[in-house]
Amino acid sequence: MAQGLDGLSRPGRPGRAWVLVPIAWIIAVSVVDVLAPPHIHLGPLLVAAPAVTPSFGGPRTVGLVAALAVCAQTVIGVLRDPDELLSANHEAQIMALLLVGTSLVVFCVIRERRAKELRQVRYVSEAAQRVVLPPLPQRLGPLRAASLYLAAEAEAQIGGDLYAAVRTASGTRLIVGDVRGKGMTAVNDASLLLGAFRVAAHRPASLDELVAYLDRSVCWDLAEPGETGRSGETFITAVVVEIPDRDHRVRMVSCGHPPPVVLRDGRPLTVDARHPAPPLGLGELAAPRYHVETFPFEPGDLLLLYTDGITEARDSAGTFYPLTERIRGWTEHDCDAFLARFRRDLLDHVGGHLDDDAVMIVVERPPEL
Structure with missing residues (x-):
């Protein structure tokens, strides 16, 4: 969606x-x-x-x-x-x-x-968004998925937020990220990272090797002619996850991005990274080590991946949108039903207008029959 x-x-x-x-x-x-x-x-x-x-x-x-x-x-x-x-x-x-x-x-x-x-x-802008950010397919192997993209500017409809999913031989790999900055430069950086992810995610490399390759791809782009002075100033926060088809534990590498949330029987569980890496594009400055962390993702759970345009959305009093507090008690097990309710709730909180682009990806592991 x-x-x-x-x-x-x-x-x-x-x-x-x-x-x-x-x-x-x-x-x-x-x-x-x-x-x-x-x-x-x-x-x-x-x-x-x-x-x-x-x-x-x-x-x-x-x-x-x-x-x-x-x-x-x-x-x-x-x-x-x-x-x-x-x-x-x-x-x-x-x-x-x-x-x-x-x-x-x-x-x-x-x-x-x-x-x-x-x-x-x-x-x-609609055509560009569908090329750069096509909606996720409803089925990703045994998983179900849905995507929500809310643009801050109605005239633009697209910005620096990004997401993608790739099927592998044993599971599904997803990325959700946010490019620092706005405008066409942010769109260009987002499309570059998405292209690199879609090409490399199919390979049998480990998750940490994949993230290291994505970091190098962003750094290479910043080193291209005409990009002088952007090194260290442009970066992309991202979280990359790998969901095996037959294992109920998700593997994750977080690069300075808001943590995923697992919604289990109406209880939101925030998955904070114990060893977060710096944002993509800063590898040459920080020499990061990418730690793969795991967390459970059981049948009937919903996995929420999002950008800070959601958690930093403010109401008229300047209060941030409290994601985990708002969704506590929600029992929707269907991705589309959850996103429809979430979209209404978020827009009600901000009075119908966002100050920043927002992305929400919902992945459902259906209950085992």
């Missing part, structure tokens, strides 16, 4: 019946103005008709209403001053309506052009 790309279709406008509102206003003002005493002039109120039309109409609708307002002002002038045809006052009002109507049409054209550009940007 991959989220975070909602509302990409063109937003619909209210029904065409709304155009009757400014037209009725024009008719009402015109009738009252013609019947009113000579010293009362209601013509300036006609400008309200084209002024409200952009809220539900496009350039053509606005132009039509503005033209009707100009015609109405002309008719009012002719009927009120039949001898002089049009007074200077009515001519000034007509010119004002023409100016306002033209300005509103131009505004609507620019607005629709920018809306089209925004739709194109969202379409491209």
Whole structure:
């Protein structure tokens, strides 16, 4: 279940019946103005008709209403001053309506052009996310999985958070990470690490050897021409896990990343690394040793892998999202059902807007029959 790309279709406008509102206003003002005493002039109120039309109409609708307002002002002038045809006052009002109507049409054209550009940007970002971060398959051998990606910026839809899963001959390997920084540089670093993981995770190397290779891949990228000065400033926190098909213990290497959580019968168990390694990309500076740690993952358990965009999400009072406290007592054993509830709970906590991208991966080991 991959989220975070909602509302990409063109937003619909209210029904065409709304155009009757400014037209009725024009008719009402015109009738009252013609019947009113000579010293009362209601013509300036006609400008309200084209002024409200952009809220539900496009350039053509606005132009039509503005033209009707100009015609109405002309008719009012002719009927009120039949001898002089049009007074200077009515001519000034007509010119004002023409100016306002033209300005509103131009505004609507620019607005629709920018809306089209925004739709194109969202379409491209959706395609980029599906290439770089395709949703996890629902089945990973005997495991079930689901993924949630929530972008902080609706226009971007993709950032430096990353995840991937690879099947091996004996199990499943997963990575969840977070690139320091934002923008296209973070996306580039994330795609590089994901590519390296997808290629190397199939090999029969041990988990610590795999993580060492991923660290070298990030360091090599920082050493490329044009990347001068990024060494030591760019890094990627990550947790890499290996879930055997026939063993109920998960192997893990943590590189400065938030710890996984195992949800067992409604009780969240945080898996803190006893020997965490530094983030990927700092290997040349820290010369790390990667310790493989294990923890139980029994049938019926849910394994939660996530980024700090979740645990550092704040509510209006500045309180961080307390992940383990919020999910305590949740008894969902289905990945999709858990993520649906979690997504609602997280967005309720932050008031509907995240300050940072957030990823949650849920892996379920189904109960043995």
